[in-house]
Amino acid sequence: MGRRKDLAMTWALMRRGLNEIVRVPGAAIPGVLAPTIFILGITSVFGKLTLLPGFSTDSYLTFILPVGFLQGAGFTGAATGVNLARDIELGWFDRLLVSPAPRGVLLAGTVLSSSLRALLPVTLLMIVGLSLGAHFPGLGGLLIAVLMAGMFSAIAASYAVTLALKFKTQAAAPLMQAGVFMAVLFTTSYAPQKLLTGWLHDVARLNPVTQVLEAARQGFVGGVTWSDTWPGLVALAGMMLVVVALALRELRRASI
Numbered sequence: 001m002g003r004r005k006d007l008a009m010t011w012a013l014m015r016r017g018l019n020e021i022v023r024v025p026g027a028a029i030p031g032v033l034a035p036t037i038f039i040l041g042i043t044s045v046f047g048k049l050t051l052l053p054g055f056s057t058d059s060y061l062t063f064i065l066p067v068g069f070l071q072g073a074g075f076t077g078a079a080t081g082v083n084l085a086r087d088i089e090l091g092w093f094d095r096l097l098v099s100p101a102p103r104g105v106l107l108a109g110t111v112l113s114s115s116l117r118a119l120l121p122v123t124l125l126m127i128v129g130l131s132l133g134a135h136f137p138g139l140g141g142l143l144i145a146v147l148m149a150g151m152f153s154a155i156a157a158s159y160a161v162t163l164a165l166k167f168k169t170q171a172a173a174p175l176m177q178a179g180v181f182m183a184v185l186f187t188t189s190y191a192p193q194k195l196l197t198g199w200l201h202d203v204a205r206l207n208p209v210t211q212v213l214e215a216a217r218q219g220f221v222g223g224v225t226w227s228d229t230w231p232g233l234v235a236l237a238g239m240m241l242v243v244v245a246l247a248l249r250e251l252r253r254a255s256i
Helices: 002-022 025-053 059-088 094-097 103-117 118-132 136-169 170-185 198-206 208-216 226-256
Strands: none
Touching: 002 059, 002 103, 002 226, 025 059, 025 118, 025 198, 025 226, 059 094, 059 103, 059 136, 059 170, 059 208, 094 103, 103 118, 103 226, 118 136, 136 208, 136 226, 170 226
8 A cells, every 4th residue: 555655646746747748838848949959050060070981870960869869858857856946936845845755756756757758859859850861760779769868857857856955946947957968968979989089088988978878879870789778778777876866865854
């Protein structure tokens, strides 16, 4: 019965997060519009990079599309933190803190709603990309890309929730968005690792989001292999452990 109640409360919080798409559809626009403009703009400027020796595909739009997936998922996660900060300001979140719901359930419901909401920008970006000539990654590649985007959105949401609980104001929104944006930007977002130079090469090599992006690119660029998938899963698991631990710590502090 305890587990059933926890699942019911988690689903209720997830449904509330999903209802915001219907009630406030304008709130979903940045998470869709920003990565769309990004992939179109970057493709028009850097599209000829595919002519460089060693570039892994002949379609730059196909190469950059998974970056848009992670950006859209990341912005969706950041929006989850902004929504939580609004609930804190309005006093609604205090009702959850005094409820018997475990802190892990409160976090899970909020974070998982972000993962589901990330399907919206991923779907629209995929439609835009295919309509403009991007390569279809195959069912396996598409499923892996969706999985990576959904899990990355959960990580971004946990990070944003931590900041929302820390600062308790929507004014922290730029910090939430900037952190996610830089995490995606300083990867192999513009070019393959072997073509990067200087500090960007070193940062991209150490950045765990690079492994997530490379896993999401499977099917779009090359085939789908386990050797390219498991590093992304390990990176996601490691980041998830860190940000969830931080978010739970802030939740416990908020309940004191």
